[in-house]
Amino acid sequence: MEFGICNLTIVPLRAEGAHRSEMISQLLFGETFEIITKSKDWTKISTTADGYMGWIQNGQFLTVDSQLYQHYQSLSITRVGFEGGFLRHRDYAIQLLHGTHVRTSFAYFDADNIQEFVGQELRYSAVDFKEQVSLLAKRYWDVPYLWGGRSKFGIDCSGFSQLIYQSFGVSLPRDAYQQVELGDTVDFLSEIEVGDLAFFDNEEGRINHVGIMLDSETIIHASARVRIDRMDLEGIFNQELNRYTHKLRIVKRYI
Template identity: 60%
Template sequence: MKYGICTLALVPLRSEQAHRSEMVSQVLFGELFEILDAQPDWTAIRMLETDYLGWIQNGQFMAVDAADIAQYFAGKPDIVGREGGLLFNGESRLHLCHGTKLYLNEANRVTLGELALTYQGSVNAFSRADFETEVAQLAMSYKDTPYLWGGRSQWGIDCSGFSQLIYSCFGINLPRDAYQQAEIGDNVDFVSEIRTGDLAYFDNAEGRITHVGIMLDRDTIIHASAKVRIDRMDNEGIFNRELNKYSHKLRIVKRYN
């Protein structure tokens, strides 16, 4: 198998090998993937952490071998903190978004083959033990972030990218899409039993799960819909006060820790 790793801060992952095609997700710096099909301008890939498939433009990643991978992952794993950070050397400046995972050596550097970059910036301080006390505040720091289909950062995010990102800061890895996230975790059978940080899922008219949000308490949810917003939720679903109607129909609530 052949592998690649993203060498830019944040790049599109597209459904087809064209700029005009749908952006299904994004690839962050340092994320590793399997190369499935290399074409002159685009490469089909499979993300190793999530099995997500798509096309990345050539020039936005570097091919790596087993030695490169071992060298990189020998570093200490850290996550870029909420304030972001910078990777730099004499030629490059990469402004990294919150949630980017880095493997830093003792000199606080990322080494990928001949590429060596020093990290300067914030580091995520949360662990799984902090989830119940800190998840709401971290999620609310994203309020008013614009919705972006396929987005995974504070510059634009979709509903499942939001839940995936927030959970990753507490060492909980979720799949990419809402319906995939709903397939794991433990059911919360009653709205009255909801805890801070539980994920609520919503389906469309065909019964397909298409939306997810993070519960701030048993009747308040934060979710990405046009923007990251806070709404009321009950047994029926999310009630949007601005529209004076229910915007999403509740399907299930899940707990992951």
């Protein structure tokens, strides 16, 4: 069995093995995956963190065997904070984004594994969640919406919730319809706490949106851009449009 490690800042994960194919997610530097099948130019993968399947272009990752993969996973990590940073190696430096987990003792570039992380290190844990989640989420205010995006250069609604929770050591699935299957239901809006996730559905009853509650009446979510709106029993009210844009289905708590 072969595995891969993303060795570029951020790369697209596509629905099919073609540049014209839809981008369904992204891989950040250092993220790992199982290789399912290879073609001439593309490789189908399943991500280690959340089992998300898609196609990545050949040349955008390192291929490793099972033994090296297990060694890689055993190494201590540096979690990159919102301001990001760089991994320096001799005269070369690769940019690292918030959400990246980097193992500075691993030879990403060549056999000489002398490299150094320069930047902001994230030191949050689950005990910091209630105090810090609102502050971290607001750092993404006005980041543009990008279908499949997972960074401050562009992010989608479930990528946003996944990334914020990951910053506190809590793993969530990639998509909103998967995230809603976990957590404990919050029965009343008055009982909402900061960091709870609110889920919304379409006319067919399918979950199609998620956002992070800042308090019992305010939500931050990615819709055109990361924005803050009011929410009530009916859903999200967009004051700029003067109408409800998302219909509330359920609120869940994970911490």
